[in-house]
Amino acid sequence: MKVLVIGGIAGGPSFATRLRRINEDANIILFERGSQISVASCALPYYLGGVIKDRSAVIERTPEILKQKNNIDVRIFNEVTAIHPDTKSVDVKNLRTGETYSEDYDDLLIATGASPTVPNIKGLEDADNAFVLRSMDSADKIKHFLDTQHPKHVTILGAGSIGIETAEAFVRNGIDVTIVEQSAHVAAPFDPEITDIVAEELHKHGVHVILNQSFTEVQYHGHQVVLSDGSSHPTDMLFIGTGVKPNSEIAAAAGITLSDDNHIIIDHHLQTNLPDVYAIGDVVETTSLITGLPTPSLLSSAANRQGHLLADMLSGNPFETEYKGFIGAGVSKFFDLTASYVGYTEQSLKQLGITNYQTVFITPFDHAYFYPNADRVNLKLIYENKTGKILGGQAVGRNGIDKRIGQLSAAITGNLTAFDLPQLEIPYSPPYSATRDVLNIAGYIAINQQTNQYETVKVSDIPADDLTSATFLDIKEPGKSTTGSITPTLNIPLSQLRDRITEIPKDKKVYITFRKGIGPYNASTILAGKGYQVAMITE
Numbered sequence: 251m252k253v254l255v256i257g258g259i260a261g262g263p264s265f266a267t268r269l270r271r272i273n274e275d276a277n278i279i280l281f282e283r284g285s286q287i288s289v290a291s292c293a294l295p296y297y298l299g300g301v302i303k304d305r306s307a308v309i310e311r312t313p314e315i316l317k318q319k320n321n322i323d324v325r326i327f328n329e330v331t332a333i334h335p336d337t338k339s340v341d342v343k344n345l346r347t348g349e350t351y352s353e354d355y356d357d358l359l360i361a362t363g364a365s366p367t368v369p370n371i372k373g374l375e376d377a378d379n380a381f382v383l384r385s386m387d388s389a390d391k392i393k394h395f396l397d398t399q400h401p402k403h404v405t406i407l408g409a410g411s412i413g414i415e416t417a418e419a420f421v422r423n424g425i426d427v428t429i430v431e432q433s434a435h436v437a438a439p440f441d442p443e444i445t446d447i448v449a450e451e452l453h454k455h456g457v458h459v460i461l462n463q464s465f466t467e468v469q470y471h472g473h474q475v476v477l478s479d480g481s482s483h484p485t486d487m488l489f490i491g492t493g494v495k496p497n498s499e500i501a502a503a504a505g506i507t508l509s510d511d512n513h514i515i516i517d518h519h520l521q522t523n524l525p526d527v528y529a530i531g532d533v534v535e536t537t538s539l540i541t542g543l544p545t546p547s548l549l550s551s552a553a554n555r556q557g558h559l560l561a562d563m564l565s566g567n568p569f570e571t572e573y574k575g576f577i578g579a580g581v582s583k584f585f586d587l588t589a590s591y592v593g594y595t596e597q598s599l600k601q602l603g604i605t606n607y608q609t610v611f612i613t614p615f616d617h618a619y620f621y622p623n624a625d626r627v628n629l630k631l632i633y634e635n636k637t638g639k640i641l642g643g644q645a646v647g648r649n650g651i652d653k654r655i656g657q658l659s660a661a662i663t664g665n666l667t668a669f670d671l672p673q674l675e676i677p678y679s680p681p682y683s684a685t686r687d688v689l690n691i692a693g694y695i696a697i698n699q700q701t702n703q704y705e706t707v708k709v710s711d712i713p714a715d716d717l718t719s720a721t722f723l724d725i726k727e728p729g730k731s732t733t734g735s736i737t738p739t740l741n742i743p744l745s746q747l748r749d750r751i752t753e754i755p756k757d758k759k760v761y762i763t764f765r766k767g768i769g770p771y772n773a774s775t776i777l778a779g780k781g782y783q784v785a786m787i788t789e
């Protein structure tokens with residue numbers, strides 16, 4: 251069995267090493283056009299920020315180790331330039347010597363990943379201070395620039411997770427950072443309930459954020475950017491974090507079917523439309539485990555697990571017979587906050603035309619409030635109306651964020667519904683959680699929503715008539731400040747609500763204005779129990 255692997259960072263080495271462990275006789279050759287294999291790409295911002303000091307720690311395996319430990323023939327600086335399905339062979343160019351040669355295969359894996367997109371901006375090609383981050387080589391270039399040029403200011407285009415993680419690295423280097431983002435929010439793919447909190451964190455750490463703007467021109471060899479509103483901003487350095495595009499050119503030329511956005515389409519056996527040709531990782535389009543709809547799978551954990559699974563499937567492992575689909579579970583450190591997501595956001599559902607869903611937004615403490623350092627978990631759950639099928643979840647906060655989203659991801663994998671969440675038995679002790687923990691509460695609220703005890707509504711969904719005629723009740727206690735974006739029409743502290751309930755007109759709908767915690771929920775149940783039509787604003 252001769253197996254060729256194209257791509258040596260995440261998916262490729264994961265596949266090759268697993269295959270070796272179950273097949274000692276296979277001839278495995280791995281081609282990588284870059285200078286390194288098995289780079290922990292996700293760690294690069296932490297290396298640049300000085301959190302990880304040792305460069306070699308970011309390179310998990312070298313070609314020599316893969317040869318010595320796993321008997322894999324690793325060829326760095328070797329680029330596969332063509333795939334010939336008719337002869338089951340590939341053309342390869344040795345980038346150091348210029349030599350070209352062919353290699354035949356029984357099975358071929360394409361794990362060529364993705365490359366950063368660089369928008370076509372006038373003057374950007376003349377900038378000698380503009381960088382992207384994807385590989386160790388790109389990280390080395392940034393590090394060299396920081397160490398030799400000592401920039402005082404950097405302008406980042408794109409406020410996605412790589413833009414923000416790299417912003418933190420620059421701040422740790424003492425550099426003043428401005429992020430320019432074309433949309434109205436930072437931290438895509440999160441929804442606004444989460445991104446507003448991330449934006450505050452950026453502000454707190456001195457990062458300037460300019461929303462709804464892009465670069466229209468780069469001037470003076472990268473030392474000034476012009477934005478869509480015509481304003482000019484001097485800078486010492488540019489960083490482009492505007493997303494990635496799949497490396498699928500050689501696949502397309504070989505007749506492999508691609509999606510509209512150039513990802514390789516694979517089936518549940520991770521196979522392309524060509525016999526014995528497989529693909530995994532950032533280069534593929536697979537299907538969503540949640541909706542069955544096509545989706546790219548742009549995450550390191552997905553690439554690694556797909557590689558392991560493919561080796562097992564090719565070896566006939568009876569427990570690993572197909573790839574069930576991609577959920578999409580990510581987590582990012584944004585300064586002192588953790589933000590994590592699983593599945594679909596509300597924005598992505600809207601883009602797909604899916605509207606039959608409900609959202610729950612809760613802000614309970616991450617552990618018992620009476621134990622020191624309790625902090626809020628701001629969690630949004632999205633589920634399908636009536637069935638309770640979990641479509642996605644997002645959370646942001648300081649403690650226990652990835653734990654809750656990990657639990658939700660496991661619930662999705664196990665096909666649990668939002669109505670099953672109250673039954674999740676979550677380990678409890680005051681330093682760690684609450685007796686009814688975050689996902690239990692989210693499940694209770696989903697059930698309440700479906701049994702119509704009270705409504706939950708976002709400010710943007712309040713009917714225009716209600717904005718002028720309804721009662722907007724603030725339940726803040728004396729001395730506390732009003733929260734949320736709606737100006738209340740009435741304030742009755744929750745502790746006095748039962749005694750003063752007659753002050754609230756019964757012929758008008760009552761909206762409980764937004765507050766963190768369980769207070770609005772308690773107020774809603776009191777009012778609903780007395781026959782009021784009540785809705786709780788979740789902002």
Ligand SMILES: Cc1cc2nc3c(=O)[nH]c(=O)nc-3n(C[C@H](O)[C@H](O)[C@H](O)COP(=O)(O)OP(=O)(O)OC[C@H]3O[C@@H](n4cnc5c(N)ncnc54)[C@H](O)[C@@H]3O)c2cc1C
Pocket residue numbers: 256257258259260261262281282283284291292293294295328329330331361362363364365383384385412497500530531532533548549550551552553580581
């Ligand atoms: C800064 C940063 C932070 C990230 N953080 C996270 C995170 O926290 N969590 C997470 O899950 N994901 C994260 N990611 C994404 C993650 O790195 C990718 O999902 C993952 O690396 C994809 O693995 P892959 O094997 O599919 O492709 P890649 O890692 O892109 O590797 C593909 C390799 O194939 C090589 N190649 C391409 N074409 C050829 C060819 N023709 N011949 C030979 N070689 C070729 C390329 O040079 C490349 O080295 C991050 C990415 C970056 C850049």
